[in-house]
């Protein structure tokens with residue numbers, strides 16, 4: 197596995213297996229299967245409602261804890277100093293572990309300043325090896341950086357061929373915050389897997405379009421969390437270390453960039469309303 201070195205010298209695997217929207221009844225098998233296929237990192241969250249099942253899979257796999265990279269995310273309704281401490285403890289209990297490799301603030305809503313204070317403390321005492329945020333645009337990110345001692349190790353943001361995030365990437369690099377991609381396939385929206393530009397590149401390297409998308413992220417130095425519950429796709433999605441895109445391919449993929457998310461608009465007042473109303 198290839199790793200990205202974080203600003204605290206910890207190493208984030210380039211590939212994480214995401215468990216968003218995996219049914220609670222399927223999660224244990226999906227995670228066990230992913231671990232068998234060579235995934236070494238699991239990207240979960242409190243609001244995915246399946247942390248217990250992830251924990252059961254890890255235990256059943258009998259893989260030593262230190263060989264698995266575990267990420268979770270603190271949800272908006274658990275924001276604030278006290279609630280974050282409590283919620284992180286519940287996550288640790290559900291995952292059957294006494295530390296996390298990476299804990300992120302899931303959304304830039306609620307009392308995330310209180311949450312970040314809690315994460316800093318939990319990191320100092322060794323419960324969280326790395327800490328960070330998710331879905332923070334450059335304005336929120338710089339504000340956080342200016343008001344705390346610890347620069348977040350990671351900012352996990354939607355990054356896909358439709359929403360390539362070049363400007364945000366440059367800003368994160370400048371701050372020393374590692375850019376991690378979520379949802380690299382945009383859940384296959386608008387026939388992404390059949391896109392002619394991606395198909396042409398895929399054919400050239402004898403890969404499929406999903407592999408081209410994931411390799412495109414690696415070649416931009418962006419680790420990612422991706423998901424498939426299908427064994428063959430799981431295997432293909434991790435079989436991306438024997439080829440490399442060239443500058444021309446990367447330029448061509450730029451043509452797909454719409455400059456905005458097909459899912460969330462962080463300038464729309466409905467977005468914080470929706471996220472704040474999900475109480476867990």
Ligand SMILES: NC(=O)c1ccc[n+]([C@@H]2O[C@H](COP(=O)([O-])OP(=O)(O)OC[C@H]3O[C@@H](n4cnc5c(N)ncnc54)[C@H](OP(=O)(O)O)[C@@H]3O)[C@@H](O)[C@H]2O)c1
Pocket residue numbers: 213214215216217239240302330331352353377378379380381382383384389406407421422423424425426429432433
């Ligand atoms: N921080 C955040 O706010 C945030 C938000 C969203 C997601 N995430 C993280 O990012 C992870 C990935 O995002 P995501 O789960 O939304 O979606 P995604 O990985 O972009 O796409 C998943 C979809 O693509 C399909 N797929 C996967 N590999 C494929 C292949 N090789 N060929 C064809 N179809 C394929 C899957 O179907 P099958 O399962 O049927 O193969 C599934 O429907 C999440 O699981 C989560 O860990 C974080």
